[in-house]
Amino acid sequence: MPKTATSTIEALSQQGYEAGFITDVEQDMAPPGLDESTVRFISAKKGEPEWLLEWRLKAFRYWQEMVEPDWANIHYPAIDYQSIIYYAAPKGVDDRPKSLDEVDPEIRRTYERLGIPLEEQLVLAGVAVDAVFDSVSVATTYRAKLAEKGIIFCSFSEAVREHPELVRQYLGSVVPPTDNFFAALNSAVFSDGSFVFIPKGVKCPMDLSTYFRINARNTGQFERTLIVAEEGAEVSYLEGCTAPMRDENQLHAAVVELVALDDASIKYSTVQNWYPGDAEGVGGVYNFVTKRGLCRGKRSKISWTQVETGSSITWKYPGCILLGDDSIGEFYSVAVSRLRQQADTGTKMIHIGKNTRSTVISKGISAGHGQNTYRGMVKIMKGADGARNFSQCDSMLIGDQCGAHTFPYIDVQNPSARMEHEATTSKVGEDQIFYCQQRGLGEEEALGVIVNGFCREVFRELPMEFAVEAQKLLEISLEGSVG
Amino acid sequence: MKPIIQIENLHAGIDGVEILRGIDLTVMPGEVHAIMGPNGSGKSTLAQVLAGREDYEVSAGSVTYQGIDLLELSPEDRAREGVFLAFQYPVEIPGVSNTYFLRAALNAIRKHRGEPELGTVDFINLIKRKIQLMQMDESLVKRALNEGFSGGEKKRNEIFHMAVLEPTLAILDETDSGLDIDALRTVAEGVNRLRAESRGFLVITHYQRLLNYIVPDIVHVMVGGRIVRSGGKELALELEERGYADFETELAAAAAPAG
Numbered sequence A: 001m002p003k004t005a006t007s008t009i010e011a012l013s014q015q016g017y018e019a020g021f022i023t024d025v026e027q028d029m030a031p032p033g034l035d036e037s038t039v040r041f042i043s044a045k046k047g048e049p050e051w052l053l054e055w056r057l058k059a060f061r062y063w064q065e066m067v068e069p070d071w072a073n074i075h076y077p078a079i080d081y082q083s084i085i086y087y088a089a090p091k092g093v094d095d096r097p098k099s100l101d102e103v104d105p106e107i108r109r110t111y112e113r114l115g116i117p118l119e120e121q122l123v124l125a126g127v128a129v130d131a132v133f134d135s136v137s138v139a140t141t142y143r144a145k146l147a148e149k150g151i152i153f154c155s156f157s158e159a160v161r162e163h164p165e166l167v168r169q170y171l172g173s174v175v176p177p178t179d180n181f182f183a184a185l186n187s188a189v190f191s192d193g194s195f196v197f198i199p200k201g202v203k204c205p206m207d208l209s210t211y212f213r214i215n216a217r218n219t220g221q222f223e224r225t226l227i228v229a230e231e232g233a234e235v236s237y238l239e240g241c242t243a244p245m246r247d248e249n250q251l252h253a254a255v256v257e258l259v260a261l262d263d264a265s266i267k268y269s270t271v272q273n274w275y276p277g278d279a280e281g282v283g284g285v286y287n288f289v290t291k292r293g294l295c296r297g298k299r300s301k302i303s304w305t306q307v308e309t310g311s312s313i314t315w316k317y318p319g320c321i322l323l324g325d326d327s328i329g330e331f332y333s334v335a336v337s338r339l340r341q342q343a344d345t346g347t348k349m350i351h352i353g354k355n356t357r358s359t360v361i362s363k364g365i366s367a368g369h370g371q372n373t374y375r376g377m378v379k380i381m382k383g384a385d386g387a388r389n390f391s392q393c394d395s396m397l398i399g400d401q402c403g404a405h406t407f408p409y410i411d412v413q414n415p416s417a418r419m420e421h422e423a424t425t426s427k428v429g430e431d432q433i434f435y436c437q438q439r440g441l442g443e444e445e446a447l448g449v450i451v452n453g454f455c456r457e458v459f460r461e462l463p464m465e466f467a468v469e470a471q472k473l474l475e476i477s478l479e480g481s482v483g
Numbered sequence B: 001m002k003p004i005i006q007i008e009n010l011h012a013g014i015d016g017v018e019i020l021r022g023i024d025l026t027v028m029p030g031e032v033h034a035i036m037g038p039n040g041s042g043k044s045t046l047a048q049v050l051a052g053r054e055d056y057e058v059s060a061g062s063v064t065y066q067g068i069d070l071l072e073l074s075p076e077d078r079a080r081e082g083v084f085l086a087f088q089y090p091v092e093i094p095g096v097s098n099t100y101f102l103r104a105a106l107n108a109i110r111k112h113r114g115e116p117e118l119g120t121v122d123f124i125n126l127i128k129r130k131i132q133l134m135q136m137d138e139s140l141v142k143r144a145l146n147e148g149f150s151g152g153e154k155k156r157n158e159i160f161h162m163a164v165l166e167p168t169l170a171i172l173d174e175t176d177s178g179l180d181i182d183a184l185r186t187v188a189e190g191v192n193r194l195r196a197e198s199r200g201f202l203v204i205t206h207y208q209r210l211l212n213y214i215v216p217d218i219v220h221v222m223v224g225g226r227i228v229r230s231g232g233k234e235l236a237l238e239l240e241e242r243g244y245a246d247f248e249t250e251l252a253a254a255a256a257p258a259g
């Protein structure tokens, strides 16, 4: 009799999480727990100026008064914030390495196994990489060339030391520490991240890229990214994430702030494959992220593209505040929930300026016991004459034990606004799989083809190499989902 | 000469209900067989069983394809071995370009045969040749697979796939239904161009008119999951005149003593 679908599934579901290995480097850690002294410890470790310590402490005090949000469609045991380690740096990088040769070979091997293009030759291919290993940025490549154009691309800590005036001007200007529970937590304890500044009139000559990797046991990762594009500046930024396999649930609470002045454009792309936990829902990363862009200037544009395949829990709503007249916000998203993954993700588009436009394309894929929720808000303020929004939310179900949910919130306060919303839910049919098989494709390949077709509108927004990576990642993560 | 396919006493059903009740059929290389029969007689079931649809259970009989046991193979391996099914209802696969899909299919087949993958340039040239040969509308080839295609466009696209994949056994499941006379002629011409000494066809049709264009070597009449009559191409004309009613009565009469 023919090879059955179930035997394929069994074979494939044994396949592990490809990025799940652990690097053995001695760590420089804070003791677990969080109080004012933890905040002071982190700030002191980084030799921060007084104003930043005060900023953190204010955020911390605020956070203590806040309650964890519970409105999202996600369920998880209570997080014990006192059992988390809030600072872990690989030993020996208190002083950051001046060149790649100084990076711990063990760490470099980790990156190599992840296929991250740290080496100069690959950098020449057009990617400048800022790698964040746990909490400290370990290597930033290709900075000299960028510096010639006045572009600043460095770790957040370094930006605090070298460009304090810029950091102070923009930090918290898009996501204030009081914004939400997780943003407040991040503001108090963030340890590193990336800083990008593109000066007036400069088009960044290459895609900038950061890879985040959670490594240490029981560590939370709280990185902070700030990207500023001055008048007429342009930049495309790529963020890739992986985490090794751990049984504990690791907490990740990042904040990303983007600021675009007149005629500036920022394109921010994410491929996230943190450890999703196992089939029983044990382990995996809790990903509570606040990402927001401010289109401050006229005709400015901010575009978010995300491919979320990992994490056991994803809580993430990259949004745009369209303040400048004629500014544009975009959100393109693919979110996959399989195993016991829960994703509650979407966007917020706030139209304030006149003739502001936003586009939302969301593709949710649920397989296994995954739960996928799209939650999106489009708000048209009183003064936003001629604002336009187009939203399209498509859900795809693979198997019959998963779920897809859509919560669009629309708030229109200006009658001249034009809104379009489309939503579809489809099931990957046996008919589709069989059709592909009848043409010679294997079952897994068939699913890959179908899913990639479903995600095409999002993938085409990604830079080329990233798109290829995202497709592969999607195929790997959906292996064993047919049946 | 070895048959392309030899079906013997094939019984198959779904959810415990028997649909095919003992099919015997042999296609020799170069032959075109037509299978005609009323709706619900099991024609599509036969096509799907041969293609390897797992929903159907084969309870008895055998299918030998070029000397190998076809029923042992997975659907994709059957395809790679040269079995092609033009579906009665081709599915839409949104966002997947028709050419991308065909290339993946063709390369899967080539890989199976131990041939190198076809490079982009060679593939594009092949597609161009086939577009000409089949008089395909180029825009259909570039669009997403069957997405928003009309019924007729879908059927044509199936024949286009067949032309590109060059199967050994082509099963056409009511490719003619829903086609206007011009489309029918184009499809038939396409099939005729692909007729070859090394290839066999099973052309399933509800109507005789297709057989004016694709002239079969042998015509089978299928009723109630059995082939009740086989003959030359004139059998199709006879059917056209008499309809299926007589066969159904004959069958009922034949079944009565046993039941």
Ligand SMILES: Nc1ncnc2c1ncn2[C@@H]1O[C@H](COP(=O)(O)OP(=O)(O)O)[C@@H](O)[C@H]1O
Residues within 6 Å of the ligand: B014, B019, B037, B038, B039, B040, B041, B042, B043, B044, B045, B046, B055
């Ligand atoms: N998937 C299925 N589930 C249940 N019954 C089916 C299924 N497919 C076919 N049948 C039944 O089997 C019989 C033959 O159908 P089919 O092979 O489609 O006939 P034809 O193609 O000759 O019109 C019909 O009675 C039909 O209802």
Ligand SMILES: [Mg+2]
Residues within 6 Å of the ligand: B043, B044, B045, B088, B173, B174
């Ligand atoms: Mg039929």
